[in-house]
Amino acid sequence: MKNKIPIIELKWDTRLLKKKIGRLCMLPNHVKKIDTILDVARSKGYLYLTCRIDPPEFSQVRSLESAGFYLTDVGVTLEIKKQDLYLGENLLKVPINTATIKDIPILKKIIKSLFLHSRFYHDPFFTKDDADKIYQAWIEDAIKGISADKVFWVKNKGFVVCKKSHLKIGEISLIGVANKFRGKGIGRALLASSLEWFYSQGLNKVRVRTQLININSLKFYLSAGFKLCSCDMVFGKIL
Ligand SMILES: CC(C)(COP(=O)(O)OP(=O)(O)OC[C@H]1O[C@@H](n2cnc3c(N)ncnc32)[C@H](O)[C@@H]1OP(=O)(O)O)[C@@H](O)C(=O)NCCC(=O)NCCS
Structure with missing residues (x-):
């Protein structure tokens, strides 16, 4: 993986808060791969990433936790x-x-x-x-x-x-x-x-x-x- 990373810039948020924010939109299976993505994201000036898992799978939760992500929301749709x-x-x-x-x-x-x-x-x-x-x-x-x-x-x-x-x-x-x-x-x-x-x-x-x-x-x-x-x-x- 060189510079292509599964991150979409959240332009509305970035512009509003003047901080580069992105969404991790595809979750690789290996923590090492997530770490590589994070390094590339840093080099591109991202300050924060969000990642929504829908529906949540515990294997994905563990991968995100191992890469240092923290839980910010549990959403319920009615x-x-x-x-x-x-x-x-x-x-x-x-x-x-x-x-x-x-x-x-x-x-x-x-x-x-x-x-x-x-x-x-x-x-x-x-x-x-x-x-x-x-x-x-x-x-x-x-x-x-x-x-x-x-x-x-x-x-x-x-x-x-x-x-x-x-x-x-x-x-x-x-x-x-x-x-x-x-x-x-x-x-x-x-x-x-x-x-x-x-x-x-x-x-x-x-x-x-x-x-x-x-x-x-x-x-x-x-x-x-x-x-x-x-x-x-x-x-x-x-x-
Ligand atoms: C959720 C919210 C919009 C409800 O508005 P509200 O005007 O207080 O609600 P209503 O007076 O019309 O109540 C309607 C029903 O909702 C439920 N309800 C509303 N507030 C409640 C409370 N504090 N505790 C328990 N039930 C509640 C009850 O069933 C109530 O019916 P009842 O009066 O016959 O018991 C309001 O509390 C709010 O703005 N909360 C903060 C913002 C928010 O959380 N928005 C929703 C997130 S998407």
């Missing part, structure tokens, strides 16, 4: 089919609108430190400021239609980001309610709007990925009728 949706008897009636460019500054405030279960907030490579920046840029791109198809929000309180996936499956990329408004039914009302929108687009299957450690969000989805679909593990390595 799925709901239209007929399984259960939103309870008393769905909150609250104005829910499509978020537009003028709403970006408020949404950037709401999203700051909202997704504390995500890997970005506890991986030592990322500072808290990096993690905030990632989510703020994410919501901005979503509203501009760069990374998502629709963003609904309850003014000043919460939002949901919807994306049509290439498999004709809807994807809830992000859903969040500001801390002090949680537990009042806003999340469920946002979920209802997003699912209604997906169905109106002809997508009858909707998926969401969350963290295994985010028990409240798992309860939130399961109680609405989502079913477990798959899991993955994400590792990181500072170079």
Whole structure:
């Protein structure tokens, strides 16, 4: 192996954080080969690599651990089919609108430190400021239609980001309610709007990925009728 390595540069992350970040996208069987890849990655200026294994196999986990990668996330994907949706008897009636460019500054405030279960907030490579920046840029791109198809929000309180996936499956990329408004039914009302929108687009299957450690969000989805679909593990390595 000379200079060709199974690493894809994550250009969005690199540009945003001004640190060269890549994804190890194919895992060789031998630790020695991973070490060679890491050397080439260093020589190309990479500072950090992420590697997602989906579905996780323990032989891959061991290889990554031997090469010094550490676990940063265990993801759970849930799925709901239209007929399984259960939103309870008393769905909150609250104005829910499509978020537009003028709403970006408020949404950037709401999203700051909202997704504390995500890997970005506890991986030592990322500072808290990096993690905030990632989510703020994410919501901005979503509203501009760069990374998502629709963003609904309850003014000043919460939002949901919807994306049509290439498999004709809807994807809830992000859903969040500001801390002090949680537990009042806003999340469920946002979920209802997003699912209604997906169905109106002809997508009858909707998926969401969350963290295994985010028990409240798992309860939130399961109680609405989502079913477990798959899991993955994400590792990181500072170079
Ligand atoms: C997950 C989240 C969006 C839920 O929003 P919310 O407005 O608080 O949720 P709701 O009030 O609509 O609750 C709906 C149901 O979810 C479940 N739920 C929500 N919060 C819960 C909690 N803290 N503990 C246990 N169950 C909870 C319950 O089943 C609840 O139904 P119930 O009130 O009939 O018991 C919100 O907690 C949040 O923003 N969390 C931080 C960001 C996040 O983790 N997002 C999801 C990751 S993809």
